Amino acid sequence: AYVITQPCIDVKDGSCVDVCPVDCIHPASGETDYDQHQQLYINPDECIDCGACEPACPVTAIFEESAVPTQWRKYIEINANHYK
Ligand code: SF4
Ligand code: F3S
Numbered sequence: 079a080y081v082i083t084q085p086c087i088d089v090k091d092g093s094c095v096d097v098c099p100v101d102c103i104h105p106a107s108g109e110t111d112y113d114q115h116q117q118l119y120i121n122p123d124e125c126i127d128c129g130a131c132e133p134a135c136p137v138t139a140i141f142e143e144s145a146v147p148t149q150w151r152k153y154i155e156i157n158a159n160h161y162k
Contacts, residue, residue: 079122079143080131081157083150086117086139094131094140100124103131104160119160 082094082103095103095118102124117139120131132140141147143154 079125079127079157080120080129080140081122081143081146081154082118082120083139083141083146083153084117085137086135088116089137089139090116090118091136092118093134093136094118097130097134099128099130100126119157121161122158123161 090105095101102121103118104121105118120140122143127142129142132142134140141150146154
């Protein structure tokens, strides 16, 4: 699955939402501790790995799971936890 990382915080451009064919990118709901990050999250169970969102993000916040930079690896879990 693709993952949204730190650069999204407080930017929340939303272009990724517009291009996602399965509508699996959603904002914080206000119900989890992770919402303090003020970013959007990709549901790993619904993402079909189409890759459309990655180039759409103006701040390069989105990476395929295996390509997430070391310092942002925790966002893999942060995105997934948002949907538990
Ligand atoms: Fe949506 Fe495709 Fe991005 Fe997955 S890779 S979040 S399906 S646009
Ligand atoms: Fe965030 Fe980039 Fe999407 S800033 S909302 S991941 S287009």
